[in-house]
Amino acid sequence: MSPTTQLRCCSIALALVFFPYLARAEVSEPRSVSSTVAAPPLPVVPAATTTSPRVPTRALEIGTFLGYGGGIGKQGDIGEVLRSRRGGFLLTAGVLYRTRYFLSPFVDAGFYQLYASRNRVDLGSLGGVTDVNSTLNAVGFVSGFALDAWRLRFKGGVGLFDVIVRSEVLGDRLATSELDMGYVLGIGGHILQRDRVKIGLELRAVAIVEAGMGVLALGLSIDHDALRF
Amino acid sequence: MGVAASSCNGRPAVVHRSFPDGGLLKGAAPLPAGALKALAGIFDVTGDATRFGNPLVVHTTRQTLSLLGDRYASYAVLRPGCIEGGTKLVLEGEWRYATDITTGLARLFVEPAELATALCAGKSAPAGFDAKTIRLTGTVGEGGGVPTNPTTLSYSRPLVDLRGRFVVGGHHGACRTIDDCGVSENSVETLPLAESMGASVVALDVQLTKDHVPILFHDDNFGPRLTRGSFCHGKVADFSLVHIRSLCKLTFGEDIPTLDEALQKVVDDTELGGVWLDSKSPEVVAYEVDAAQRFATIAARKGRSVKVIVGLPDAPSIDAYLAAKPPAGQLCLVELELSDVRRAGCQAWAPRFTRGPMVDQVHEAQAEGKAVTFWTIDEPEFIDLFLRAHPNGMLTDRMSLLYHRVQTLVAPPAQRQPAL
Numbered sequence: 001m002s003p004t005t006q007l008r009c010c011s012i013a014l015a016l017v018f019f020p021y022l023a024r025a026e027v028s029e030p031r032s033v034s035s036t037v038a039a040p041p042l043p044v045v046p047a048a049t050t051t052s053p054r055v056p057t058r059a060l061e062i063g064t065f066l067g068y069g070g071g072i073g074k075q076g077d078i079g080e081v082l083r084s085r086r087g088g089f090l091l092t093a094g095v096l097y098r099t100r101y102f103l104s105p106f107v108d109a110g111f112y113q114l115y116a117s118r119n120r121v122d123l124g125s126l127g128g129v130t131d132v133n134s135t136l137n138a139v140g141f142v143s144g145f146a147l148d149a150w151r152l153r154f155k156g157g158v159g160l161f162d163v164i165v166r167s168e169v170l171g172d173r174l175a176t177s178e179l180d181m182g183y184v185l186g187i188g189g190h191i192l193q194r195d196r197v198k199i200g201l202e203l204r205a206v207a208i209v210e211a212g213m214g215v216l217a218l219g220l221s222i223d224h225d226a227l228r229f
Numbered sequence: 230m231g232v233a234a235s236s237c238n239g240r241p242a243v244v245h246r247s248f249p250d251g252g253l254l255k256g257a258a259p260l261p262a263g264a265l266k267a268l269a270g271i272f273d274v275t276g277d278a279t280r281f282g283n284p285l286v287v288h289t290t291r292q293t294l295s296l297l298g299d300r301y302a303s304y305a306v307l308r309p310g311c312i313e314g315g316t317k318l319v320l321e322g323e324w325r326y327a328t329d330i331t332t333g334l335a336r337l338f339v340e341p342a343e344l345a346t347a348l349c350a351g352k353s354a355p356a357g358f359d360a361k362t363i364r365l366t367g368t369v370g371e372g373g374g375v376p377t378n379p380t381t382l383s384y385s386r387p388l389v390d391l392r393g394r395f396v397v398g399g400h401h402g403a404c405r406t407i408d409d410c411g412v413s414e415n416s417v418e419t420l421p422l423a424e425s426m427g428a429s430v431v432a433l434d435v436q437l438t439k440d441h442v443p444i445l446f447h448d449d450n451f452g453p454r455l456t457r458g459s460f461c462h463g464k465v466a467d468f469s470l471v472h473i474r475s476l477c478k479l480t481f482g483e484d485i486p487t488l489d490e491a492l493q494k495v496v497d498d499t500e501l502g503g504v505w506l507d508s509k510s511p512e513v514v515a516y517e518v519d520a521a522q523r524f525a526t527i528a529a530r531k532g533r534s535v536k537v538i539v540g541l542p543d544a545p546s547i548d549a550y551l552a553a554k555p556p557a558g559q560l561c562l563v564e565l566e567l568s569d570v571r572r573a574g575c576q577a578w579a580p581r582f583t584r585g586p587m588v589d590q591v592h593e594a595q596a597e598g599k600a601v602t603f604w605t606i607d608e609p610e611f612i613d614l615f616l617r618a619h620p621n622g623m624l625t626d627r628m629s630l631l632y633h634r635v636q637t638l639v640a641p642p643a644q645r646q647p648a649l
Contacts (some may be wrong), residue, residue, distance in 0.1 A: 025462070037363070070284075076457035076458050076459055076461075076473065076478075077458075077459065078457075078458050078461075078476055078478060079475070094520060102519070113460050115460075119362060119475075121474070121475050123474050123475065124250065124474075126470065126471050127471060127475055132472075132475040132476070134460040136459060136460055136462070136475065163462055163463075164464050165460050165463050167460055167472060167475070167476060167521060169471055169475045170470060170471055172469050172471050174472045174476075175462060175466065175467070176462075176467035177462030177466055178450055178452070178462055178463050178464070191594070210452060210453070211453070211462055212453040213459065
């Protein structure tokens with residue numbers, strides 16, 4: 001199945017899960033108060049504008065995530081692996097629009113370490129037995145929706161990742177990259193909140209489908225309500 | 230959601246079969262190369278092998294005997310061995326429905342006994358031998374384990390000689406990687422298997438590396454679709470050959486071959502009559518012209534005739550071909566209009582099948598001495614339709630089906646084309 005069809009399939013799955021929630025709107029109606037006791041006539045006083053203070057229900061949140069995780073997916077190694085690191089650091093920054101509704105849209109951008117290794121390969125007539133050092137990282141742009149429930153936040157999104165390969169063997173250097181589709185899922189919780197700042201922990205899974213690679217990371221998230229309205 | 234996501238990625242795997250403990254071929258004496266040729270022909274079938282169709286085409290190479298059928302584009306590739314002191318000639322191997330994942334095993338014995346004994350001794354059939362007495366009897370079964378369903382194939386008539394008249398073109402070799410015939414497309418390993426499946430020509434995709442080495446690869450980018458290797462990712466043109474060999478393997482574990490390695494394999498280990506080089510960029514054309522000249526000489530020294538045809542899919546490739554000043558006798562093929570074939574001075578025209586059979590244009594091209602071959606046709610009804618336009622060849626992922634149809638349904642053009 002082509003990556004485009006995979007993306008379509010999984011987007012349909014995402015929509016089916018979240019549709020019931022998207023269709024609901026949380027609208028708080030003012031309560032009506034009625035009294036059964038007739039009040040005495042009041043003296044006439046000049047009318048004054050008295051409106052109760054409006055509680056902000058929307059916010060523009062900026063946040064950052066720094067985590068470390070292990071690689072997931074097939075690691076197709078060529079030759080003998082001398083040293084390897086599956087996964088690595090993830091660092092992202094983004095903006096989330098916290099709404100009155102069930103879901104809050106977000107976008108973020110980040111850097112993802114996916115894999116690094118030093119392998120011994122036999123190149124035969126091209127150079128005999130030699131070592132090759134390689135890294136695989138990605139710069140990703142993700143958009144999706146977050147769902148807040150109590151202190152927990154669930155996030156899911158699709159993204160475009162620039163998957164970057166760097167390698168060196170026999171003095172020859174390789175530098176190449178490719179744009180691939182991927183998915184992000186996160187579950188986090190706020191453990192500390194002071195005024196507009198929330199600090200928490202998040203478990204985040206990133207799957208770059210067309211590269212057949214991903215990372216499952218645990219890290220620190222810091223979110224700040226930059227605007228409330 | 231996880232289940233829905235994972236179910237979007239499912240593709241049933243093909244289980245390839247082999248005889249337990251090596252079957253009867255383990256310990257069998259090898260058959261002299263070329264001896265199987267005496268068994269080639271059209272055979273009538275009784276018993277379990279009717280699952281492949283009836284009649285069957287028996288096609289041979291130096292090392293294998295294949296049963297090619299039109300039901301589910303089936304094929305069985307069997308290897309020979311002489312047992313019981315050279316008095317019995319046994320053929321064993323896997324069969325497959327090319328249109329799905331059904332596989333099984335077949336074991337056949339050559340009869341009559343005097344033919345089997347003669348072939349095992351390296352001799353031709355006995356004097357006065359009547360080919361109509363040839364039978365292949367044995368068992369066929371679905372799945373693993375020793376097959377137990379009896380079957381008999383009885384010789385009916387000889388094969389039609391297609392040389393110079395019709396080419397069965399193997400698209401990317403024996404099969405596409407996603408079809409899982411056990412080897413990757415555009416690999417050295419696919420070439421003998423393509424010949425076993427009935428191909429007389431293979432169409433191979435040629436890309437250029439960063440250090441200007443032509444390699445066989447279809448896509449412009451490396452990735453999990455066709456390769457293995459965590460770092461095998463990114464533009465082909467960014468990789469040098471040394472990095473390709475360090476970081477990449479094809480799906481079934483093979484090296485990504487250079488063009489030279491593939492042509493050497495064709496010359497040394499097959500009897501394929503030609504290679505169509507599908508140029509994936511104009512820059513690679515000049516290198517293909519050079520390789521074609523070198524390997525024409527190498528093949529001639531070995532007593533082989535291998536036609537290396539430079540394929541020109543678009544106008545920039547035609548311009549690159551003309552700029553390379555190809556020597557006289559260099560064969561080329563154009564995929565655009567017949568007028569472009571004339572402009573490029575090429576000997577073959579290969580229109581995409583979606584343009585229709587174009588019967589009048591096919592005949593016009595053939596009258597000018599140009600070979601016409603359609604690509605890439607897999608469905609039985611389209612194969613039959615286009616064969617009735619009497620082209621000189623067809624490129625397909627279903628070689629067994631096409632070869633069967635050409636041998637049994639529609640006679641190939643009578644006029645031989647110089648390019649074939």
